[in-house]
Amino acid sequence: MAKHQMKAQVIEAFNSPYVIKDVPKPEIEDENEVLLKLHAAGYCHTDGMMCSGQCKPDPPKFPHINSHEIAGEIVALHSKPSKYAQEYNIGERVISTGRPFHPCGKCFECLDTTRPGYDDGYSIVCPHCSFNGMSKDGGFAEYVVVDARQVARIPNNVKATDAAPLSCAGITIYGALKKAALQPGQRVAIIGAGGGLGHLGLRFADAMGYRTIGVDAADGPLDLARSLGTKADIVDARTTKVEELKTRLGQEDGKSVREEMGVDAAVILVENQKGFDFGFDLVKNHGPCVVVSYAEAGFRISSRDLVYRDIRVVGTILGSIKMLQEMMDLVAKNDIRPVTTVLPFEKLNELVEEYNKGKGGKFVVEMALQCQ
Ligand SMILES: [Zn+2]
Ligand SMILES: [Zn+2]
The missing domain is CATH 3.90.180.10 (Medium-chain alcohol dehydrogenases, catalytic domain)
Structure with missing residues (x-):
């Protein structure tokens, strides 16, 4: 040529x-x-x-x-x-x-x-x-x-084929988790956990020390999420009601007041209203609901929850170059692969x-x- x-x-x-x-x-x-x-x-x-x-x-x-x-x-x-x-x-x-x-x-x-x-x-x-x-x-x-x-x-121990997706999917979900601004030990729900971003989110969340609920609603993605061997609790949204899940988490956390039960933050990766509602409802009072997906018709949000529960809905896109290198170092250190x-x-x-x-x-x- x-x-x-x-x-x-x-x-x-x-x-x-x-x-x-x-x-x-x-x-x-x-x-x-x-x-x-x-x-x-x-x-x-x-x-x-x-x-x-x-x-x-x-x-x-x-x-x-x-x-x-x-x-x-x-x-x-x-x-x-x-x-x-x-x-x-x-x-x-x-x-x-x-x-x-x-x-x-x-x-x-x-x-x-x-x-x-x-x-x-x-x-x-x-x-x-x-x-x-x-x-x-x-x-x-x-x-x-x-x-x-x-x-x-790209760290020496990371293959190019593993590194390439991290430059978009990886930094997007990493940036979303950072935006949730949680402390190690706090709970995060990833809605759409078995997808391209979600499965990386489960691995990052482990490395960041969060307790993770991975939610999905289709067999393939649920199988993928379960196959990763992360510490995340994988939940099938087709068979689990938010209220049941909240009660279970509340019991595990020793909470008796409803508003204290649930997760500290939710990351929304799906484009459907049902998935959005699952994450939004699961978040404890004052918690952030970090939206990554852009549903064409948008999402309907309960103003009642916004006002009375002080839920914060925030968007996120990618992350800084500093954050990108920080993510690559985390990937190398914790053997995280897509x-x-x-x-x-x-x-x-x-x-x-x-x-x-x-x-x-x-x-x-x-x-x-x-x-x-
Ligand atoms: Zn992309
Ligand atoms: Zn400029």
Whole structure:
């Protein structure tokens, strides 16, 4: 192949499969940029939404390269790298969150460093940044240019295929647990515990010392959640009523007053009202209900509970780069791994089919894997 070309899995229209094409190899144009040679790239729920036209105005053009769950090796830096890019060396393995690419560092979001998770001076919700895999090309390719302010090192004992999903699913659920601001020994409920984010949440919550209730409502995800061997109490929401569960937890905690029974925080990963209600009702008075999922029709919230029980509903998205590295260190120390389905790069369409079957865990293409 020509020196300035590379192979990429592209989408050329909405609702059409990925196609392998030779496209121009991206080049570094800015002091903050680093060029990665891909080792692995994850397929996320958002990629599926984009392929069916639900993320307009993204992608800005066709053909487009998806994937913001990127793991690769740094192969080039700018000739005069910024202080952020100088932190890295050629050959280092990193993950990239896919966002934010080129945060401005000057807007009200970037300048507000007082909120946890937004403390880097370049915000993950900067309105001027762009997003790998979304508003610019992503990781389903041999090479991708990312921003040095959006990467974290992959510890030596972590494989690229395990690291890639952590850059989106991992940091999202880790950030949600951090937002719940619990102390070790407190209780957290993860609603949607057997999914791509949920199963990682069960493992993180163990490592963070929380007592966890993992809730799901389908056989596959429940099996996956139970198979992880975490300390979490896995609950089938189809057969367990919130009130029964609250009573049981209250008894275990030696509480006799209803308002004191339940969990200290709930993390909502599902998009249905029933699941939201399960978590919302299970939270003790004054507890946070951390919402990660974005249900298209939104959620109906009981103002009575908001007012009389002082339940706080808070949203969360990703986390700071500092938090990303902290998560990677926790992963390495506690041997936390996502459950993955891994296929060769060439078999991305088959991977999407597997994802659409509703099997739990995360879905990743590996560049070095050969087709059988
Ligand atoms: Zn994602
Ligand atoms: Zn900004």
